[in-house]
Amino acid sequence: MTIDRRTLLAAALTGLAALPFPRRAFAAADVARVDDLIGRMTIEEKAGQMTCLTDSFRPYNPPNPQVGIQDEKRLSDEVRRGRVGCLFNGIGVAGARRAQDLAVKESRLGIPLLLAGDVIHGLKTIFPVPLAEAASFDPSLAQRTARAMAQEASAAGLHLTFAPMVDVARDQRWGRVVEGAGEDVYxxxxxxxxxxxxxxxxxxxxDDSLLACPKHFAAYGAVAAGLEYGSVDISDETLRETHLPPFGSAFAAGALTTMAAFSEINGVPATADRELLTDLLRGEMKFRGFVFSDYTADEELIAHGYAEDERDAARLAVLAGVDMSMQSGLYIRHLPDLVRSGAVPMETVDVAVRRILYVKTAIGLFDNPYRSISEDAEKTRIATPAHRALSREAATRSIVLLQNSGVLPLDRGKRQKIALIGPFGEDRANLYGPWAFYGDKEKGVDIAAGLRAAMADPALLSIAKGCEIGAPMDGGIAQAVEAAKAADIILLAVGESQDMSGEAQSRTVIELPPAQQMLADAVAATGKPMIVLLRHGRALALHGSVASAQAVLATWFLGSEAGHAIADILFGRVDPSAKLPVSFPWESGQEPFFYDRKSTGRPVVDNRTEYRARYTTTDNSARYPFGHGLSYTTFALDKLKLSDKALRWDRAIEVTVRLTNNGDRRGSEVVQLYIRDRVASRTRPVRELKRMERVTLGPGESKIVRFSLSRTDLQFVGAGSRIIAEPGLFDVWVGQSSVGGLHAQFTLYAAEPNKA
Structure with a gap:
């Protein structure tokens, strides 16, 4: 299926009429009910609807600072008094029912609670981390796994997830790269x-619908130096062209909530940025839902140096357009007095409450406060065999074959001794990755278990840990070397622990820990063929024997079925077909690095490097570029054709290319189309991904792949933050990554060529 989206940039900035928040989209009875409630609510009850607190009715310990946590007794009293509108990060139907009973039956107005949680890449069945899944280059796969997550989360008593994270992330030092889809806007x-x-x-x-909350609005992926919670200094053009389109796409798909970023943009923290959250989000982008603060982010305006105290922070956040305060409790403590004093207009509060109540109306909570609170669903919809099978499929589709000298796939029937070496061989603690705290780690399949299940004779597998994740082991390397010498082939399982990626896990050096590099160099010195299995949540800079291994696979954090999926790829049960959603640099110091960078006035051309845009130790290329990924078969592209050399202003051109499987195995390739605007009023990237299509072919088969391009695909943000396209010459490449490919050119005309 060709993925053909012509309006991603425009979606970020145009009206989204499909959202159900204008009054006309609701039945008259729904509007009347919301109006009646707002008319009867006290200011304390309004502030309560705008307050989201940790769920103590069904406690979990998510990776957040333990700030303001209330026990169940105290929280019950707050719910009875109408001082809470949303609870988050607890799961379980019994606790959800207790909480909802209090809200519906014992509070004065009976407004049901919204129950939320961080279901980022799985509840009990854990799927690959989002960055890994993006390597599939198949959004339909992500839609299927998100549907499975929604079925499990809603069966556990949740209405909303704080996902997806849609930040474009171009600095691999930032830990939260792992939560998104990588470096590319499209x-x-x-x-x-x-x-x-x-x-x-x-x-x-x-009852199996789960509200999405795309985050973090906006440009959180652009924090300076990849430092978590840091500042963002960015042009309006870059904000709109790079960081807003994924949000526009999410809103156009129907997202009803969003979350403000922790970071500041150009000197103003997002949580207090009215220009961002009201003028841009509600005004230009026509977003009709409601905005969460991030965890205590409104209170953190004080540490930013932007608010004097808690009261001032609450005032700034609500006036900016933050509708629901998460965990700080600032709104319930300070909004009543702020309104009574005139510092915050009641109308501002009413607008925020209306947005929240309309969301609760949209998901049917007033008609059925106990939707998604079903004992039967909890017993039948969680951790099902079908979900485990989907987790395994998603994991195999996420593994990227970075290099292979012919050692893969392994022959399952061949009696070859395999040495599984490295700290992740029998490790279950780091299978899932960050933000998977509801999953049962004992039910994850580690690499060793996956290999044994796939091998005709599991006795041929030997295991040597070699070192800890971040430190040497006494005698570890010696044991690993002996295991390597006795084996026919080495599988080296190295990389990052899951607490080296995710929130607050920025790294200055994105390399293997030294203990693991020493282990790799030692076992490689045995001369045995070595296959590297990387575990990671970001692109890594690889060195030494790891970079020169006979095969290297990016296996990320793959979730519940990690071991089975890795074995599926190693033994060729599944052909690798994933592509990198992030560029792997040669060195950590290249970061931030991304393929669609600008040329500069002195680019490196024809290997001429003197006084050119390069580093003295390496050039501006990637070790493994965005879009790169190998297969066990060989694909070739030829016969690139354009239907016309001229693209008329209101027409389209068709780009065709022939893809052939020249190998002896069936396999899948992602054909990628990139463009470059050669001359424009704003300098343009050297390449931009505009189309992609996954094609599966048997040995010797060919297929003509067709893409269509129109003027809207050539648009960019120009002067005055206007979306424009300019006549002129464009390059087009069709290839198998962001480097190389077949090349052609066309010209965009403002009118018919003979009239221009």
């Missing part, structure tokens, strides 16, 4: 929409 926008559709389903009122 790919990220497709995955943002797919995940929203998967979470929410076709009917928001169904």
């Amino acid at each position: 790919l990220g926008s497709l995955f943002a929409a797919a995940r929203v559709r998967g979470f929410q389903g076709r009917d928001l009122r169904r």
